[in-house]
Amino acid sequence: MKVELYNHIVRNGLTRRTMLKGAASTAALAAMGGAVPALADGHSALRAAIMKIPGVGMGSPGDAEWQKVGEMCLGPVKDRVKPGEFKGVELTFMGLNNQNLHNFLFRGFLKPWEAYTGAKINWIDLAQADYNPRLQQSIATKTVDFDIIEMGAPFEGDTAGQGLLNEMPDWVKDQIDYDDLVGYLQPPVGTWDGKAYRINIDGDCHTFCYRTDYFGSGSITGRANPPKTWQEVNQISKDVVGKTDPLTGLPAHGFLDPLKGWGGFGMYFLTDRAGPYVKHPDDPAFLFDIDTMKPRINNPGWVQAIQDVMDLIKIDGAYPADQINADPGTTGFQQFLAGTGSMLTWWGDIGSNARTNDSSVIGDVVGFSMIPGSDKVYNSKKGAWENNYNEAPNNAYLGWGVYVTNRVEGDSKKRKAAWSAAAHIGGKDISLWTSAYPSGFQPYRNSHFVYDEWEAAGYDRAFIEDYLGSNLDTYNHPNSLNEPRIPGIFQYYSVAEDELAKGFAGQYGSAQETADAIAAAWEKITDSIGRESQIKLYKASMGL
Amino acid sequence: MSLSEGNYLHIVMPDQISLRRRNFGRFIIWGSAIFLILTVLLQSLDQTNFLTFGFENWRPTLYAYLLWAFCLCLGQVILYGEQGKRRLFILPAVLFVISVVIFPLIFALGIAFSSWNLSSPDGRQFNGLANVYQMWADPFYWNALKNMIYYTLAILVEYVIAFGLALLLNTQIKARKFFRVAFLMPLMLSPVAVSWMIGKSMLEARFGPISRLARELGWENPSFFGSHEMARSVIMMMDAWTFIPLMMIMILAGLQAIPKEMHEAADVDGAPPWKKFWEITFPLMLPVSITAILIRIIFKLKLADIIINVTSGGPGGATDSVTSFIFREYRDRSNVGYGTFLAIFYLIIIVILMTILIKIADKWMKPRY
Numbered sequence: 016m017k018v019e020l021y022n023h024i025v026r027n028g029l030t031r032r033t034m035l036k037g038a039a040s041t042a043a044l045a046a047m048g049g050a051v052p053a054l055a056d057g058h059s060a061l062r063a064a065i066m067k068i069p070g071v072g073m074g075s076p077g078d079a080e081w082q083k084v085g086e087m088c089l090g091p092v093k094d095r096v097k098p099g100e101f102k103g104v105e106l107t108f109m110g111l112n113n114q115n116l117h118n119f120l121f122r123g124f125l126k127p128w129e130a131y132t133g134a135k136i137n138w139i140d141l142a143q144a145d146y147n148p149r150l151q152q153s154i155a156t157k158t159v160d161f162d163i164i165e166m167g168a169p170f171e172g173d174t175a176g177q178g179l180l181n182e183m184p185d186w187v188k189d190q191i192d193y194d195d196l197v198g199y200l201q202p203p204v205g206t207w208d209g210k211a212y213r214i215n216i217d218g219d220c221h222t223f224c225y226r227t228d229y230f231g232s233g234s235i236t237g238r239a240n241p242p243k244t245w246q247e248v249n250q251i252s253k254d255v256v257g258k259t260d261p262l263t264g265l266p267a268h269g270f271l272d273p274l275k276g277w278g279g280f281g282m283y284f285l286t287d288r289a290g291p292y293v294k295h296p297d298d299p300a301f302l303f304d305i306d307t308m309k310p311r312i313n314n315p316g317w318v319q320a321i322q323d324v325m326d327l328i329k330i331d332g333a334y335p336a337d338q339i340n341a342d343p344g345t346t347g348f349q350q351f352l353a354g355t356g357s358m359l360t361w362w363g364d365i366g367s368n369a370r371t372n373d374s375s376v377i378g379d380v381v382g383f384s385m386i387p388g389s390d391k392v393y394n395s396k397k398g399a400w401e402n403n404y405n406e407a408p409n410n411a412y413l414g415w416g417v418y419v420t421n422r423v424e425g426d427s428k429k430r431k432a433a434w435s436a437a438a439h440i441g442g443k444d445i446s447l448w449t450s451a452y453p454s455g456f457q458p459y460r461n462s463h464f465v466y467d468e469w470e471a472a473g474y475d476r477a478f479i480e481d482y483l484g485s486n487l488d489t490y491n492h493p494n495s496l497n498e499p500r501i502p503g504i505f506q507y508y509s510v511a512e513d514e515l516a517k518g519f520a521g522q523y524g525s526a527q528e529t530a531d532a533i534a535a536a537w538e539k540i541t542d543s544i545g546r547e548s549q550i551k552l553y554k555a556s557m558g559l
Numbered sequence: 560m561s562l563s564e565g566n567y568l569h570i571v572m573p574d575q576i577s578l579r580r581r582n583f584g585r586f587i588i589w590g591s592a593i594f595l596i597l598t599v600l601l602q603s604l605d606q607t608n609f610l611t612f613g614f615e616n617w618r619p620t621l622y623a624y625l626l627w628a629f630c631l632c633l634g635q636v637i638l639y640g641e642q643g644k645r646r647l648f649i650l651p652a653v654l655f656v657i658s659v660v661i662f663p664l665i666f667a668l669g670i671a672f673s674s675w676n677l678s679s680p681d682g683r684q685f686n687g688l689a690n691v692y693q694m695w696a697d698p699f700y701w702n703a704l705k706n707m708i709y710y711t712l713a714i715l716v717e718y719v720i721a722f723g724l725a726l727l728l729n730t731q732i733k734a735r736k737f738f739r740v741a742f743l744m745p746l747m748l749s750p751v752a753v754s755w756m757i758g759k760s761m762l763e764a765r766f767g768p769i770s771r772l773a774r775e776l777g778w779e780n781p782s783f784f785g786s787h788e789m790a791r792s793v794i795m796m797m798d799a800w801t802f803i804p805l806m807m808i809m810i811l812a813g814l815q816a817i818p819k820e821m822h823e824a825a826d827v828d829g830a831p832p833w834k835k836f837w838e839i840t841f842p843l844m845l846p847v848s849i850t851a852i853l854i855r856i857i858f859k860l861k862l863a864d865i866i867i868n869v870t871s872g873g874p875g876g877a878t879d880s881v882t883s884f885i886f887r888e889y890r891d892r893s894n895v896g897y898g899t900f901l902a903i904f905y906l907i908i909i910v911i912l913m914t915i916l917i918k919i920a921d922k923w924m925k926p927r928y
Contacts, residue, residue, distance in 0.1 A: 172678075173678055275871060275873050278890075336764045336785065337782035340764075340785065516875055520877070
């Protein structure tokens, strides 16, 4: 769970009395002999117990709580590993240090594991900005110096595709209940050439955030409901020009497109717009042709998405001033949360910050839904538009996972130790706790969406259903966008951002010219990485 | 003691070195050199898979180099005695420079003529002049170079302001010490902090205090980074605000070194203030000014942090510097080969430009008395 969201729940949604009431009733029910609410599986008592550490409303958990949860969830490890079995084994774990969580959280979880197994873990903590360069350099210079790595799925092409990862043993799949994943995280994500490598610990997706006070009777848009298509989004953005924001009294604005790059991550936001235009339900690809790696970025669907943005740029007042210099951080945190603009796509952070961030003014007037669809979709295979309603929500970045590198190969004891450690922090029960308490990770298993467990822990049912439900629709959408996990995917995104910035600044004659420039740059990247190898890896990443 | 005796004491006479000692000296120098060459050769063969020795890294070559460097230094003393000891004052420094500057530069040249995308499974591949052609046709790079011309020309304005401030601080004004410290403060700040404090906060279009002031003054929708010219100018101003104190403090030091008698003599002759400045102060300050400008140019050519933080080179490349562009090529696109070539090409331009400037400056440095 996001830290901010947890704090908000504690501050505003839950009193100590309701928490105690919830905890006491749960305990009473448990004492009556299994009358605990319908829980996800046979570990119900354990799950209910860890959900009370430290207890919702009892402050943010720290290292003591992490160790306690780690200790309580050691059962599956003990079933497969004898005490002291890994004595003398040293493992190196590379991960992030964001918000003093991630690696710090893992340290706490793994301390009891180290004590039980006798293994020792050395840690490489990295800031988010240093992560990609460090990983790429390690790979390119053949100096992979870590046995376990916390990594996003987009990098699977760079690692699994180059044979740097170790295949997950079957016993690990049993231990973590491998199949208990929301739709989009099911294979081929986490697999390569049919082999599984990833232990999921997180979920990611973009959702649509809107201001509820812009809709309904008497609202400035005059519309009863928020938009369902991007065509409506653009129309609303045009309609509100010259009107006054009902909350701030400042000029009203519609959708907030980030027009400035963000180290490659800005590309996800154009993809939000383009998804319904370009992701045909019959075709898994949307960025490249699978057989040739020919970019699709300059096909009519993508060009339409770029054109939609350019149309709004041309209208004075459609965007806030200086939008050309607004990156996603600006649109999300400095604009939308501060009451500028009425529609936005973002990760879950904005949803949680809307109600918890002190600088947010929109906490009471914010709503969430899946990313809008489109009245038409471009069929790349047929080369023609089809006038069908199409939805294609964006599972941007695909969430964090834990992987074991091939440094453990040839040493069966070390390999078992590495996978045991990874499986412990990606275990089914421990993951419920990371979903429910501040950890930096989102829910990602189907078993995380058993609302009774949350309610029994003391959460407000309506709030948690709203929070979890907004993600669940996107996660399990049959036509969601799952980016290709090919090597250098962020290189493609980065150069696209540069060309888009030029297009948005008016340096290209049209959306088509802008898209053509991106396509040309992508072709160069493909050639520099190796076209044949990219095609092969692209197919492997798609499970083809 | 006579003068000649004094000098005599400091003359190092050639030592009488025995043939055996000479041979030993030559042996350790050439022996370690051959060992170094052999190690490099074996490692190269191993690296290119001609032969397999199982080297895991290049550390053996490093150790062989260190051994050779040690033997070379020791050999100087063995071969030349006291004269050799003199050489030891400079030789280790030369060897150090070679190892941390020359060698990396040679390797960088190798990388510059390679296709090396860190995501490529093929690793580094020699690609001849392909990077040259790519650069030639790369509008982003030429645009960044063009921007560098604008940024560099802005130094002239910075110089005028710095000179003015230095003159002000050189006069007897109230709270002079306070102003000297206050004017130096921006230089003490990291450009990253400046870019966040000013570029991302004070100039923020909606809530920034400067934007609010601009709105109060009648600018309806203030946007400091919206248009090309405006964005470039604001970047120039932030950079200037940070580094004008550097020029100012150098010029101030120069002003304080001018003998007071010269101004007093001019006063006696009845020279007006402008004449005094133009005929005395400015010519005497030329050497310091040229030095300050040259140092400032070197700083300016490295301009990147403010741009990366505030505009990422935008809008549409209007504020991109060569360094910020190379940073994107490297960091976001892992394009090591092309990025290195751009950096080397930029280095060559800088070296040529600075050499010409220093030559020209050499002539100007001679004050017009």
